[in-house]
Amino acid sequence: MQKQYKSMRLLAMASLIFLGVSPSVASERYWKDGQQAYTQVCAYCHNIGVGPDSVKIKFPDDAVAFRTNNIIQVVRHGLNAMPAFRKTEIDDATLRDLAHGLATGKIK
Ligand code: HEC
The missing domain is CATH 1.10.760.10 (Cytochrome c-like domain)
Known part of the structure; x- marks a missing residue:
């Protein structure tokens, strides 16, 4: 149970990084x-x-x-x-x- 929770947290963090950071880097105007x-x-x-x-x-x-x-x-x-x-x-x-x-x- 503990292990599953950990990997879900990792997955959530990874998708946050993907959704939050990558698209803005690609499309942001400097x-x-x-x-x-x-x-x-x-x-x-x-x-x-x-x-x-x-x-x-x-x-x-x-x-x-x-x-x-x-x-x-x-x-x-x-x-x-x-x-x-x-x-x-x-x-x-x-x-x-x-x-x-x-x-x-x-x-x-
Ligand atoms: C560090 C100095 C430097 C900076 C900063 C620089 N250039 Fe250049 N650029 C050069 C040099 C030197 C050449 C000639 C290269 C050669 O032909 O050997 C050149 C060549 C070019 C050429 C090819 C010549 C032509 O008229 O087709 C273009 C296009 C160009 N630069 C556009 C830009 C643009 C746009 C920027 C800004 C985003 C820029 N350069 C920033 C030094 C620079």
Whole structure:
């Protein structure tokens, strides 16, 4: 009886962790928008000439989706001297907004 109670408690704790923590980590937004994330995370290199200015090139409408995904890939995987950024640093929604903003020339 005692043993069964213990394992039920463990199960309850495990499901609390699963329900309470994992989904919020995956979907939580850490930034107000892409511009704020760019200013705080990317400008540090890209606005002072360490990272190339090419990130701010505005793409034609029919290439925006391609460029947006390209930027997301570079940010998630890194590129030579540029480090990768994890979802816990820039969440997916903010990164999409940031990459789309760069591709459309809206981020300063
Ligand atoms: C620690 C400095 C640093 C930070 C911070 C940084 N980058 Fe970079 N980034 C670089 C460097 C250096 C390169 C050039 C890498 C190469 O080509 O060897 C680069 C290249 C890139 C490229 C490829 C060039 C292009 O125009 O396609 C993209 C896209 C990019 N960075 C986006 C970002 C974004 C978005 C952020 C913020 C989330 C960011 N970077 C943060 C240093 C940085």
